[in-house]
Amino acid sequence: MQKKAALETPSIQSLGRGLSILEAVAQSSEPVPLRNLTTLLGIDRSSVFRLANTLKQRGFLAHPNGRKEYVLGPSVWRLSRKYGRSTLVTFCHEHLKRLAAKTGETAHLAVREGTQALFIDHHAATDQVVAVSGRTGDFMPLYCTAHGKALIADLEVAELTALFGDAPLQAHTKRTIVSIDRLAEACALVSAKGFATDDREFLEEVRCVAAPIRDRDGAIVASIGISAPLTRLPKKRCLIAARQASDIARAISASLMP
Amino acid sequence: MQKKAALETPSIQSLGRGLSILEAVAQSSEPVPLRNLTTLLGIDRSSVFRLANTLKQRGFLAHPNGRKEYVLGPSVWRLSRKYGRSTLVTFCHEHLKRLAAKTGETAHLAVREGTQALFIDHHAATDQVVAVSGRTGDFMPLYCTAHGKALIADLEVAELTALFGDAPLQAHTKRTIVSIDRLAEACALVSAKGFATDDREFLEEVRCVAAPIRDRDGAIVASIGISAPLTRLPKKRCLIAARQASDIARAISASLMP
DNA sequence: CAGTATGTTGCGTATTACGCAACATATCTG
DNA sequence: CAGATATGTTGCGTAATACGCAACATACTG
Known part of the structure; x- marks a missing residue:
């Protein structure tokens, strides 16, 4: 539970980690391997995989051309078109x-x-x-x-x-x-x-x-x-x-x- | 833990719920009150509030002009511009x-x-x-x-x-x-x-x-x-x-x- | 080929997200 | 306008989930 300030509502950690993954992949000009995301979050790679895989199942991340690295997926596109x-x-x-x-x-x-x-x-x-x-x-x-x-x-x-x-x-x-x-x-x-x-x-x-x-x-x-x-x-x-x-x-x- | 099929990696539930909130707000032509999100997720409203608030803190959701409803926030824009x-x-x-x-x-x-x-x-x-x-x-x-x-x-x-x-x-x-x-x-x-x-x-x-x-x-x-x-x-x-x-x-x- | 790196899955438990209740604020009705 | 209801926000204890560890699968390198 990450408390930025005593008076602020604490955030939901897993959701925050998922959003950090999304942002990191968006920032990268190259497809991002799981290992980089593991370094970013500083938790066990099995947990990072499950977060990234959740994003992928929902279409927020994707594997381009059957590779193992992650890029942003079509759900982001749908989101942005509404935005x-x-x-x-x-x-x-x-x-x-x-x-x-x-x-x-x-x-x-x-x-x-x-x-x-x-x-x-x-x-x-x-x-x-x-x-x-x-x-x-x-x-x-x-x-x-x-x-x-x-x-x-x-x-x-x-x-x-x-x-x-x-x-x-x-x-x-x-x-x-x-x-x-x-x-x-x-x-x-x-x-x-x-x-x-x-x-x-x-x-x-x-x-x-x-x-x-x-x-x-x-x-x-x-x-x-x-x-x-x-x-x-x-x-x-x-x-x-x-x-x-x-x-x-x-x-x-x-x-x-x- | 939501198992769609026995052979598929289970998703992280909280992250999935956050993404559902994002998608619902994106689908709506009007700003979305917390109550609607609570109905959507079918869990207690305090939990929905904490998920939505996490998204707001990270800029994925926002309150337009100080109102209480949610619209997509500038982080979605940043994501989409990279996408x-x-x-x-x-x-x-x-x-x-x-x-x-x-x-x-x-x-x-x-x-x-x-x-x-x-x-x-x-x-x-x-x-x-x-x-x-x-x-x-x-x-x-x-x-x-x-x-x-x-x-x-x-x-x-x-x-x-x-x-x-x-x-x-x-x-x-x-x-x-x-x-x-x-x-x-x-x-x-x-x-x-x-x-x-x-x-x-x-x-x-x-x-x-x-x-x-x-x-x-x-x-x-x-x-x-x-x-x-x-x-x-x-x-x-x-x-x-x-x-x-x-x-x-x-x-x-x-x-x-x- | 063996060793290492990286991605994926199963399992037990520590930690976190949840629900409940209380409080705060806003809205509605007679 | 006062009271009731609706809706948003916070604190707390615990049930449930996310985590880490280990094993397995796959890919890469010398």
Whole structure:
């Protein structure tokens, strides 16, 4: 019985050990032999085998191509497919509402799919006659939208080339960044400042700001931001909104760390 | 100790119960209260609480916005991000090699990312002077490649419209399907036959065939197929290769069912 | 081939997970 | 609103399970 602190509910040891096995196999780039798991848990290998075998029977671990080492199994996949969207939306919706309320503009939550950003939730602007509409379910290019640039903020030239290819990027407006080198500079700026902007790079009449949401490892898992008509988001207000988005992204990031 | 069969290694009961909790929460479209989990496991609620709390402490479950119900937590996300590519590649690589050997053409494994297919592994054609090159890491449109069409085979008009929007699809060749209605017909055909073809719809000189890989629930999780120069893949050989791809896809699908 | 490493199974018992009861908090009903 | 009920959380003793040991099976190495 592992007591972390006197006031905390003790955990179920066997379940914890099973989860440690799962995490170790997930961390490994190679299939993991039982011996490594035995070293990890520090208990007798027969016990480790029974834990790992339970995970395998339930499809959380698998033996690839009849070998003896373990990799993650299809049950993890089924789990993750349910996880991706609805749970993140559940977590972030209150934050989206707060961002929309604070800025008075339409706020969106986006995740990355391939070379595109997918809007998975939004909260519409309140008290505005003219506003950017909700685009939940829509795909946008990563490279010329604030939400997209926030999602790829950590990528450098080689990674951006791998993602988008060698050819120039398609221009959507006169202001669209079309070269990988310029995009890499923009991404580095996003990384440094903690927020991204889109100054008429995708739509002529629209300015956006967005900030990356990071998980415990520092990986960017989503982005949150606002879009507004150009006239309502002058440079100074843009900066204020960017800071607000950035603060809220950080709060969400904190809630993703167990 | 739950003995399914006399010759099978017994599983660790507490770990199994924890996994059952995880699966139940993943299956639910709503946050799950402890009471429902208690009903599911059929044991005392204090024990269920301790199992669920262990999962929560480890980040596999979470309480959204301070509520008492459970949803999947960020550790599941971390697990799944490691799972997606490398494990599927590990499972499928031998099958890819076999498909390339059987057909004599370059074989690819693809997954869906948004509106695109991503090639995540390939095995190059052997004994060919001119062959389609390996495209691992490249994104392709879903709607005009065999691998892509195999990935969206189960989608109907409404889902395809949601995915691609209302506007006509961009033509890559004279033969590209550019209307959602025609694409839906093509997808229905893929679903019925068990394989997809690309007859110069993306590249003028290339024909492809591909088949969907399904998991236990019947969901399409990847596609596997070959690409060859037009001259080497006449209609009759196309059909043979399609059957070969389909057979191998089915074998992979079977290995994804614990 | 013999020795060693690694994976798997059987068995007895030490340890842990369980159930019960009490307490805390939230919700519902008249 | 007060009282009853439902639901979540904690403490404790013990029944049941998970553990370690040993044996067996399989694979690898010199």
